[in-house]
Amino acid sequence: MAAREDGRAAVMTDVARLAGVSSQTVSRVLNEHPHVSALTRQRVLAAVRQLDYHPNALARGLAGGRSRVVGVIGFNTDLYGPAATMLGIERAARAAGYGVSIAAVEHADHDGVLAACGRLTDQSVDGLIVIAPQTAATAALHRLPPGMPAVAVSPDTRTPIPAISVDQFTGARLAVTHLLELGHRTVWHIAGSDDSLDAQGRLDGWRATLEQAGIAPPPPIRGGWSARSGYRAGLQLAERNDVTAVFAGSDQLALGMLRAFAERGVRVPEDVSVVGFDDIPEAEYLVPPLTTIRQDFGEVGRRCVAALLSRMHADRPKGAMYPAPDPAIQPALIVRRTTAAPSGPESMRE
Secondary structure, three states: OOOOOOOOOOOHHHHHHHHOOOHHHHHHHHOOOOOOOHHHHHHHHHHHHHHOOOOOHHHHHHHOOOOOEEEEEEEOOOOHHHHHHHHHHHHHHHHOOOEEEEEEEOOOOHHHHHHHHHHHHHOOOOEEEEEOOEHHHHHHHHHOOOOOOEEEEOOOOOOOOOEEEEOHHHHHHHHHHHHHHOOOOOOEEEEOOOOEHHHHHHHHHHHHHHHHOOOOOOOOEEOOOOHHHHHHHHHHHHOOOOOOEEEEOOHHHHHHHHHHHHHOOOOOOOOOEEEOOEOOOOHHHOOOOOEEEEOOHHHHHHHHHHHHHHHHOOOOOHHHOOOOOOOEEOOEEEOOOOOOOOOOOOOOOO
């Protein structure tokens, strides 16, 4: 908190009064203007520290011709993945001295992305981050305003702008390999939404890992991302006696499946092992605690902001450029108590 008797946060005039200078001089010091004496600069900075003054980034940016605000376009913000991605971006932007303006889009299609882009452009944002893990949304990235620095959160590396994402294929490979190494003869898969590039990456990784092990993949069960979809898929799988391991495309799908298995008397992991994807905060508190694939959404946010700043400041001297981040972020397998070796001698449920 600011060091004021009335408890109010300090403003620039408070700093100017304490330092015995004008507000314009304070602004010059904070913006590192060269025409300020060393003694005056020291007095102003001492007053800033004493008052714990935090300048308004937006106001400073507008004075310098920049809004210091990043626009973020997102979809399905009620789901954990998109919400966690937005939070990671917001934290990284704030750490870099930028505010965030969010445009949530109900339909992840070409027109929805461009409309959201227009709203953010009207707010004079300095750059855009588009969370576009859907096929239809990716097409809109080719129609962004010319000259607008932009970065995408997307597993599609063919985008016209830098794309940052977690390696979904590798995440699925980690999940399936874990189950096969426990001794399961095959792994079933509950896939996410049909239009999701993330779901497709997990599906591809699941299928490729089984085929490389010489196993013909069973037919995937497709649905949405909700626990309700997982519950319906779980009811189907509970009717089969040849299912001993399931890779769910998200933790929410796994949650619904666990409920269906419990209702049908299928024990986890004694009868069926389950691996989810995302590592939602509740995963370790499910019954039993869920084995899953962790995505580092904080790192997604940091790399997105770093890539965007690099494009926003591409006209700076080379030494001042922000480093270009690696686009693929590696996931991690988190082993808990929903996976175990198959109990039957034939690796099948009786």
